Amino acid sequence: MPPIPAVAEAPRMTHREVMQALTGLLLGMFVSILAGTVVSSSLPVIVSDLNGSQTAYTWVITATLLATTISTPIWGKLADISNRKLLLQLSMIMFVLASAAAGFAQDTNFLIAMRIIQGLAGGGMGALSQIVMADILSPRERGKYMGLFGAVMAVGTVGGPLIGGFITDTINWRWNFFVALPVAIVAVIIIQRTLHLPAIAKRAVKIDYLGIILLSTGVALLLIWMSLGGSEFDWASTTSYLMIGGAVLSLGLFVLVEFKAEEPLINLGLFANRTFTFAVIASLAVGISMFGTSVFLSQYMIMARGASATQAGLMTFPMMAGLLIISTGAGWMISKYGRWKMLVVIGSVLQAAGLFLLGTIHYDTSFVLVGIYMFILGSGVGLVMQNMVLVVQNAVPQKELGVASSAVTFFRTLGGTAGTAGLGAVLAASVPAMIAERKTELTNALAALGDQAAEVGAALSSGSLPDVTALPGPIQLIIESTYGDAVAGLFALAAPLSLITIVAVLLIPNQSLSNQTRAERLKEEQAAESGMVRSEEPAVVSAVSTGTVTGERKEATDG
Known part of the structure; x- marks a missing residue:
C-alpha cells in the first residue's frame, strides 16, 4: 500500500x-x-x-x-x-x-x-x-x-x-x-x-503505465464493439469475436496487474x-x-x-x-x-x-x-x-x-x-x-410526389x-x-x-x-497509522491500520 x-x-x-x-x-x-x-x-x-x-x-x-x-x-x-x-x-x-x-x-x-x-x-x-x-x-x-x-x-x-x-x-x-x-x-x-489547497508532500511516485494501457485498450474495444456492432459489422462475425476477446483479455490482465502494482x-x-x-x-x-x-x-x-x-x-x-x-x-x-x-x-x-x-x-x-x-x-x-x-x-x-x-x-x-x-x-x-x-x-407516398419523388427518395436512402x-x-x-x-x-x-x-x-x-475536511481526516489517519492516537473515526482507523478498506463507519441510527 x-x-x-x-x-x-x-x-x-x-x-x-x-x-x-x-x-x-x-x-x-x-x-x-x-x-x-x-x-x-x-x-x-x-x-x-x-x-x-x-x-x-x-x-x-x-x-x-x-x-x-x-x-x-x-x-x-x-x-x-x-x-x-x-x-x-x-x-x-x-x-x-x-x-x-x-x-x-x-x-x-x-x-x-x-x-x-x-x-x-x-x-x-x-x-x-x-x-x-x-x-x-x-x-x-x-x-x-x-x-x-x-x-x-x-x-x-x-x-x-x-x-x-x-x-x-x-x-x-x-x-x-x-x-x-x-x-x-x-x-x-x-x-x-x-483556489488555495492544502499541499501534499512530494514523494517518489510510480505510475501504473501498464494498467493505463490495459484499461484503455479493454474499455475502448468493448465500447467500439457496442457502438459499431450490427451496423459496420455483424454481431456474429470475426471482427466482433476479436473485439470481445481482446476486451475480455485486456480487462482480465488489468485486474491481475492492479493486484500486483505498487x-x-x-x-x-x-x-x-x-x-x-x-x-x-x-x-x-x-x-x-x-x-x-x-x-x-x-x-x-x-x-x-x-x-x-x-x-x-x-x-x-x-x-x-x-x-x-x-x-x-x-x-x-x-x-x-x-x-x-x-x-x-x-x-x-x-x-x-x-x-x-x-x-x-x-x-x-x-x-x-x-x-x-x-x-x-x-x-x-x-x-x-x-x-x-x-x-x-x-x-x-x-x-x-x-x-x-x-x-x-x-x-x-x-x-x-x-x-x-x-x-x-x-x-x-x-x-x-x-x-x-x-x-x-412509403412507396405510395413517394409515388404521389411526381417529379420530386426521385430527389426525396435519394435523400432518404443516402444513409x-x-x-x-x-x-x-x-x-x-x-x-x-x-x-x-x-x-x-x-x-x-x-x-x-x-x-x-x-x-x-x-x-x-x-x-x-x-x-471533518480531507486534511483533518488525513491527519487522524497519519496519527492512527503511527500509533500516536486513537482516531475518532473507527472504520477509517481499521482500514488504515490493517492495510484494507473493509471497514464501514458506524451506521447512522437516526435516518
Whole structure:
C-alpha cells in the first residue's frame, strides 16, 4: 500500500472563502458542461451538414464519453500524488482548445477526433472538481454546496442547448464551439487567484503505465464493439469475436496487474468496502439513464416532433428543471439534517419511473405529458448522481479519496458511454428496419410526389440523417412516427436497467456524514497509522491500520 501523503495543516475556511474558492471551480464546470451540451440540440443539423450517418451521430457523442471514461481514473490517481490545482487548470485549457478546433471541422472524422480530446480533458474536470471539494469541505458541509454544483450542471445543461440552438438557427453551428472560450479564460484566472489547497508532500511516485494501457485498450474495444456492432459489422462475425476477446483479455490482465502494482491505477481493495461497491453499481446504472437516454431526447424532439435546434433545447427543459430543483433542495437538506439515504432511494425510484414512462411515448404524445415524464427522470437522476460521490468520499480512507472519487465517476461515465453506444447501435439498426416494415406506405407516398419523388427518395436512402422539416407532408409523417417509436423503444430498453440502481442504493450502508475536511481526516489517519492516537473515526482507523478498506463507519441510527 502506498504511504499516506503528509498534509500541511490549514485552518477551516469561512463560508466566504469557500464561495470564493468555488467560484472558479463552478465556472470551470459550467464551461465543461456548456462545451458539451451546446451542440446537443444542433447535433442533427451538424451531422447532416457534414454528411454524417446515424453511426457518425452516435460516435460524435460516444467518442467524448469514451475518452472521458478512460481518462477519469488516470486524473484521479494523479490528483492523489500531484498538484490538483494545476491539473484542473491544464484540463480546462486542453478542453476549450479542443472545443475551438472542433469549430473548424470539415467532416465528422475531424469532429470526432476533437471530441476525443475534449473527453480526455473533461475526465479531469469532472473528477478533479469532486476531489477539490473534498479538500476544502467536510462531507456534511458538502451537501449544500453539491446543490450548487447540481444547479450549475442544470443551468449549463439547459442553457447549452438553448444557446446552441439559437446560434445554429441564427448564425452558424460552428460558433457553438467558440462560445465557451471567454468563460474559460475567466475561470482559469479565478482558479489561480482564489483556489488555495492544502499541499501534499512530494514523494517518489510510480505510475501504473501498464494498467493505463490495459484499461484503455479493454474499455475502448468493448465500447467500439457496442457502438459499431450490427451496423459496420455483424454481431456474429470475426471482427466482433476479436473485439470481445481482446476486451475480455485486456480487462482480465488489468485486474491481475492492479493486484500486483505498487501504486495501482484503481485500488481493487476498495471493492471490499460495501459503500464503494454498491455506489459503483448504482453509478453504472445512473450513467445509462443520464447519458444513454438524454442524448437521444434532442433527436426525438427534432426527428420525431419536427422541432428546430432552438426548440429542441427548450423542449428538454423539464428534465433539467427537475435535476436543478431537486438536487439543490436535496443538497440543502443533507447538510441541515445529515440524512442522505432516504433521498437517494426516492431518487432511484423516480429515475426508474421516468424511464418506464418515457418508454410509452409516441411522436404525437402530448408534450405536457412528455414534459412531466422528463421532469420525473431529471428529479431522480439529480437525487442519485452527485450523492454517490459524496457517500463514497465519506466512507473511504482519505489517502484513496482521489482514486475512489474518480472510480465512481469512471463507472458512471462507463455506464453512460456503454448506454449511448449500445442504444445508438440499437437505434441505427431499428430505424431502417421499421422503415422497411412501412415500405409499401412509403412507396405510395413517394409515388404521389411526381417529379420530386426521385430527389426525396435519394435523400432518404443516402444513409445521412434527413432534414425532417424539409420533407413533404406524407413522408415527414412516416419518418417522424418511425423515429418517435424508435427512440421510445430506447427508453423502454433502458428502464429495466434502472432497477439495478434501486437495489444498489438500498444496499449501501446508511453511514453518518463526517464533519471533518480531507486534511483533518488525513491527519487522524497519519496519527492512527503511527500509533500516536486513537482516531475518532473507527472504520477509517481499521482500514488504515490493517492495510484494507473493509471497514464501514458506524451506521447512522437516526435516518
